[in-house]
Amino acid sequence: MNKIRIFALVMVLLTGVDLFGYDKPLVSETGDSWQYVGDLRSMPQHLFLAPYREGQVYTLYYDHTASPYRRPFDAARVAVYGGRLITFRKLDSRTVLYAAIDFKNEYFSQRTRSLEKSFYNSLVSITDSTTGNFQYNGPLVDFALSKQFTNKLNWSFQVNYGVEKGLKDVYSKAETRELNVDFITALRYQMLSAAAVDIWGRRLHSLCHYEMVKEYSSAEIETWYGETMYRYEINSSSVDVLTNHDGYEFGGGLRLSPVTSHWQAYLSGNTGVEINAMNQGSSSATSDRGYWRKDASDYLIWAKHQGSALGMAFFVRYQNSFEWGRTGIYQATFAENTVTNASAGMDLQMMNSASIMTDISARFNQLNYDYINYLDILTHTQDEIGYRVAGQFRYAPYPIIAYSGTLAAERIPLDFYYPDDYIDNYSAELGFEYQRNLIRILLSVKTGVEIAPSDDGDLNQFIEFRIGVKQ
């Protein structure tokens, strides 16, 4: 009986601006296509068009998640809390400067073995043999400049910088320090009144240093190659690991929004490379432990027709990635992994009356993994269909009050580190919004069940509360 218990409490002052910090993947990760049923303003993600106003926003957030249904190196519980300060300043009539700082704290409780914050992000990772709690904290700083050169030309430049320190409690003085720098520059050129072209580029550099000093501890240090094969590091009294995480991404998009038509469309494509190079040993005598590289690309066609009473949106998206890893000392390829994800979806939005809106959406995706670990002579090929079907209503009897509800059924393909190929999720959500002066308060409760095939049909229940204040 493998019961899932997820409890999440989120208290967020929603601002519409996020600091992505250390964790935002280069090129979009496969399987994350649900948001593309959204609207045009979210595309592309990398063009940062700041609102032309001045002001400050203060944010507090807290999130707690616990689930026994997890991968071997995932934490049993994750808690995230912090505070965020965002400032917008108009430098002139066409330029806005944005600055933000985020004091983020993360607790990973009862995490088995892993020293990595994201063990599964790379094919080369490091662990120790203990189970314990990890605490990460550190400031994230974000600067962005949004400038309108002419009426046809917009440009944005965003710099994200973070320093993070991690400490594991059971492994005496096991510390991680991560330095993260992320640049994004994007340009939009409005060729015609109905058409604009976007281009953007992103550069990520992250340096992570693990410094582990043992005090009367028997913890073993292991370097993993592809999550199934590992080597013991020499069990000396201290271990140093230096990881260089680098990447870049380029993309472009075409935005079509004729004024005289109800149609809008966006076509985009982007490609990127991400690497992870791990070295073990003191700074004066490092030894190559492994190298990982991922090439990924992402293509999207999105269209929306917005009528007075009926809106329809469609999207088709294709993502693919190829990653490989090589061993450190012998410089040989030890694993290859090809992932493709083709997805399509539609959204039907009906304004039944001035106060009632109904939304029906459906999305299907076909996810294919083709994984070969030469070191462990392991192959894993998986071809999974995922879907999400949802119905949503929103009833706003008065401008200051709204009620909403959502029913959703979803099949989520899982990667092969999980015991199952997929998990089914059925959920219901009820929400309430109330506006007071310039503040909009949002309350919602979501409950549902998750069914994993390996659980023999057992229902794994979850419940989630959300409290938000939108300014």
Add this chain to the structure above:
Amino acid sequence: MVKKGWLLVILSVIMLNGCMEINDQPDFYERTTDVSFFIKLDTTGHSQLLSDIPVMANVPVTITTLVYADFEITGLTNDSGWVYFNDLPNANYSVKVRVDFDFQNDLDVLTLTGSDIFSVAKGNSVLSDTLNLIMSGKPGLKINEIYYMGPPNRIFYFYDQFIELYNSSDQTMYLDGMIVCRMGTCVVGADNVTYIFQLPGEPLTGREYPIYPGEFKVLAQDARNHVVVQGADTLVRSIDLTSADWEFVNSQDYADSDNPDVPNIGNIETGNRNDFMIALGSDIVLIATGEDVEYSDGIDMETIIDCVEYSSKADHIKDITEELDEGFAGVGMAKYSYQSIERLTPGFDSDNSTIDFQVYNYPTPGFQNE
């Protein structure tokens, strides 16, 4: 203003173009190397007893690597004496054979042992080699295990060192008056003694301290529980040596602990104020009958019972002559790693520590590592 803006755009593009080393995928894959060994009996010194050199058929051959966890493969030789291992990952390996072989002649059943190291690396698609099996030399009192690397710690703790003796003969032997020495670089014979400690009793004639056939004796630097140090602090991967058979004690070393329940091996070197500590890198341990305790001119070769040289460096230049030890043990070991060197089988001795000893990940005081 627009021009200034374009400068910013150019600057932002330059910032994107930071140095980033992107490597191409190697065209060389793991698990592409096949290795074969011809297992051959070394008949040196026994050829008169063997009319034909027997083919080493159906002999188990084991390869292991310390690079990957729990990686061990055992294969059997075919009728021609060959064994094959296919698709090995790149690593340094040790190949080991230990078999009780029935010669069906005067040699009867003898333990044959052989070991070697080999490396699978980029460019090797096929490797082939001959592995010689040797028969153990004459039985007797042997240094069977030396644990000197210390446990994982960061306080330079290595006081849990010990030396294990083994009687591989079929007769009871006596340790009375025996000396245990740490040697320096020797020019002629065993002419450079660093430490010399002696067991109580009369050498050769004493009968107080027997070691029976097949029995192990543990000589501890300090016969105490090394798991618990400094009050409540523990060294989880150290050992409890309170039940050691002997303890090195130097009465001139006022900080040296003395377990009253364990008999002492005392220092007999004038001016030495150290306990019997041996180096974590390279060193030499020697045992002798104790007839010659005039150490200033070295130890008489005729009185030496056994001598073992060790070094963690493969390119180590030997400090003693081949008369005492043809090779040296312990290559590749790391300080404070809890690793230990022990003979392939109890008392197995070909007078070459490179062959006779194997590195183990943990010590086994008083018994053989399986």
